Structures are given as structure tokens and as C-alpha cells.
Amino acid sequence: MLTKSSNRRSFLRFSALAIPFTQINKLIGKPAPNKPIVVSTWDSGQIANGSAWPVLEKGGKALDAVEQAAIAIENDINCCVGLGGNPDRDGYVTLDACIMDEKANCGSVAFMERIKHPISVARKLMETTPHVFLAGVGAQQFALANGFKLESAELSPDAARTYKEWLKKAEYKPVINIEHQQSRPKEKGHGPFAPNRFDDGSFNHDTMGTIALDANGDLSGMCTTSGMGFKMRGRVGDSPIIGAGLFVDNEVGAATSSGQGEEVIRVCGTHLVVEFMRSGLSPEEACKKAVERIIKPNPERAKTFQVGFIAINKQGEVGAYSVQKGFNYTVTEKGGKGKVINAKSFFV
Numbered sequence: 001m002l003t004k005s006s007n008r009r010s011f012l013r014f015s016a017l018a019i020p021f022t023q024i025n026k027l028i029g030k031p032a033p034n035k036p037i038v039v040s041t042w043d044s045g046q047i048a049n050g051s052a053w054p055v056l057e058k059g060g061k062a063l064d065a066v067e068q069a070a071i072a073i074e075n076d077i078n079c080c081v082g083l084g085g086n087p088d089r090d091g092y093v094t095l096d097a098c099i100m101d102e103k104a105n106c107g108s109v110a111f112m113e114r115i116k117h118p119i120s121v122a123r124k125l126m127e128t129t130p131h132v133f134l135a136g137v138g139a140q141q142f143a144l145a146n147g148f149k150l151e152s153a154e155l156s157p158d159a160a161r162t163y164k165e166w167l168k169k170a171e172y173k174p175v176i177n178i179e180h181q182q183s184r185p186k187e188k189g190h191g192p193f194a195p196n197r198f199d200d201g202s203f204n205h206d207t208m209g210t211i212a213l214d215a216n217g218d219l220s221g222m223c224t225t226s227g228m229g230f231k232m233r234g235r236v237g238d239s240p241i242i243g244a245g246l247f248v249d250n251e252v253g254a255a256t257s258s259g260q261g262e263e264v265i266r267v268c269g270t271h272l273v274v275e276f277m278r279s280g281l282s283p284e285e286a287c288k289k290a291v292e293r294i295i296k297p298n299p300e301r302a303k304t305f306q307v308g309f310i311a312i313n314k315q316g317e318v319g320a321y322s323v324q325k326g327f328n329y330t331v332t333e334k335g336g337k338g339k340v341i342n343a344k345s346f347f348v
């Protein structure tokens with residue numbers, strides 16, 4: 001039997017050998033973590049990862065990397081996220097975003113208008129106040145008090161054109177266009193990766209989620225969106241909700257989502273994915289189980305919407321799964337070149 005002191009002696013002997021962490025992992029049969037690595041929803045994740053990678057490559061923090069990912073995509077007026085996105089059915093662009101770090105610090109803003117970088121407002125809230133969530137006028141007021149600029153309320157030229165088109169029929173009720181959520185519109189020359197807008201003005205997605213593992217082995221994530229196009233005024237989806245659109249647990253992994261936010265909220269989707277990884281499932285298996293949990297109560301209804309999850313674990317393994325086919329994601333690791341991967345789906 002080992003006594004306390006013999007335990008101590010063997011520990012000292014072990015540390016005296018100063019075996020590097022990677023070697024220890026090999027000795028106990030675990031591969032060294034694959035880090036740094038960054039993963040974003042959709043192929044426009046190439047824009048997001050392209051800004052996150054330089055931070056990670058230099059040994060920077062995952063938190064800074066995911067904020068840079070969000071800023072890049074919120075800056076892209078041709079994309080579906082940020083002030084260039086589609087408005088609600090009353091003609092206002094309203095933004096939702098959240099961010100979470102390795103210490104379970106988090107910040108969210110929702111239903112916020114005329115501020116270019118909701119992600120940075122969410123981070124400011126996280127870092128300088130005791131609160132985690134601000135909405136609407138209060139979120140905007142907080143942003144302005146912290147030096148963010150009030151932008152014009154005008155729609156981007158593309159959004160204005162497509163809103164005008166939408167108004168012709170303007171079914172004043174929430175409409176889900178499943179075909180658009182599943183497929184990609186024809187190339188129309190909107191930016192490098194983003195022929196995202198269909199002729200009737202809808203996007204096949206309106207959200208960017210990014211999760212990253214940095215060289216230090218810490219995880220962080222973000223989610224930013226203009227929400228579903230032509231939504232009811234005041235509607236908030238999953239994206240700014242911690243545990244729905246984004247969840248990070250530095251002991252286990254991180255997950256983010258895209259698609260029909262209402263369905264993700266019903267099951268606290270990304271929290272569920274992380275808990276499945278905690279129970280030992282791989283990131284893909286965890287995403288699949290969460291998708292199945294969404295579908296189970298009403299498989300008929302599930303035929304009418306899209307939801308996709310992406311996840312990463314502490315080892316830097318990545319996975320994804322979606323309800324419908326058509327969901328993809330971008331992974332950037334050693335070498336820095338983003339790779340777009342099609343997710344497996346429940347309905348094929």
C-alpha cells in the first residue's frame with residue numbers, strides 16, 4: 001500500500017523528470033490537444049476565421065480571436081450579419097450577440113439597433129458590469145455611454161432592395177422558408193463567400209457563431225446575428241442566449257448554433273451539446289444527440305426548419321450536425337487555411 005510520503009516521493013520523482021505535457025499525454029494514451037484551432041458556422045466562416053487565426057497563431061487568447069471573428073463579419077455589409085442584414089418586418093435591423101470566455105464570464109445584447117459591433121458591446125458588458133444581458137434601448141444606451149457610435153438607421157442597398165421586394169407580399173406573420181434554410185442561392189456576386197441573399201430577399205442564414213481553442217488550451221466563443229429576416233418586431237432568437245446560441249465550459253468544450261432559434265431555445269441547445277460531450281461523446285455525436293432531442297417531440301414539425309450545431313472539445317476535436325442537409329462550417333488550424341466541411345444531417 002502507498003503511504004502519503006511514498007506518494008509524495010513518487011510525485012517528486014515524476015516531476016523531477018520534467019516530462020513535457022505532450023509526452024505525458026502520449027504516455028497515458030491521449031493524443032496532444034490539437035491547438036490552436038477555430039471553427040465557425042457556414043462557409044462565410046472563412047471571413048470570421050480569417051480574422052481569428054492571426055490572433056491564435058501569435059499565441060493570443062481565444063476570447064480576442066472570437067471577438068475579431070465577429071467584428072470581421074459584422075463589418076461585411078454584404079453579409080447577413082450585423083447592420084447589413086435584413087430588417088424586421090417593420091423595416092428595422094435589430095442585432096443580437098453574445099460572447100463567453102474560459103472562466104464562464106459572459107455578456108449578451110439583444111434587440112439592439114444602430115450599433116455596428118454588438119459583439120464588442122457584449123464584451124464590454126461582460127468585462128465592466130455585474131450583468132450579463134442587456135436588451136433594446138438599454139443596450140443601445142449602454143453602448144453609447146461606452147463610446148460606441150450611433151450609426152444611420154438606413155438599410156444597406158441590398159437589404160433595402162430586398163425589403164421592398166418582401167413588402168409586395170408582406171405576409172404579416174412569421175414565415176419560415178425551409179428551402180432557403182437548406183440550400184444556397186445562385187451566385188450573385190455578393191462578396192467573396194457570401195452569395196447569401198435570395199431574390200426574394202431572404203438569406204440561407206443570418207448568423208455567425210465561432211468557437212476557438214487557443215495555444216494555452218483555453219476555450220471561448222461568440223455568436224452574432226441580425227436574426228431571422230422579416231421577424232416580428234421585438235423577436236429575439238437563440239443567438240444572444242447563453243446555453244442556447246452559445247455555451248463554453250473550459251473543462252469540456254464549446255458549442256454554437258445557427259438556424260431556427262426558437263427550436264434551439266426549447267432545448268437549451270448548446271448547453272445540451274456541451275453536457276453530452278461531458279458525458280464522453282465526441283463533438284459530432286454530441287451535436288447529433290442535441291439535434292435528435294430537438295426533433296423527438298414533433299418529427300413532423302422538424303421537417304419545416306433547419307438547425308445546425310458546431311462543437312469543439314478540450315482536445316481540439318471538432319464536429320457538427322444539423323436537422324436538414326445544407327449546413328456547413330469552416331475549420332482553421334495549423335497552416336491557417338480555412339477548410340469548409342458539410343455537416344451530416346438527420347434528414348438527408
Ligand code: SD4
Pocket residue numbers: 204205206207225226227228236237238239257258259260261262
Ligand atoms: C435566430 N439563430 O435569430 C438565428 C438565425 C440564424 O441562420 O441562425 N440564421 O434565430
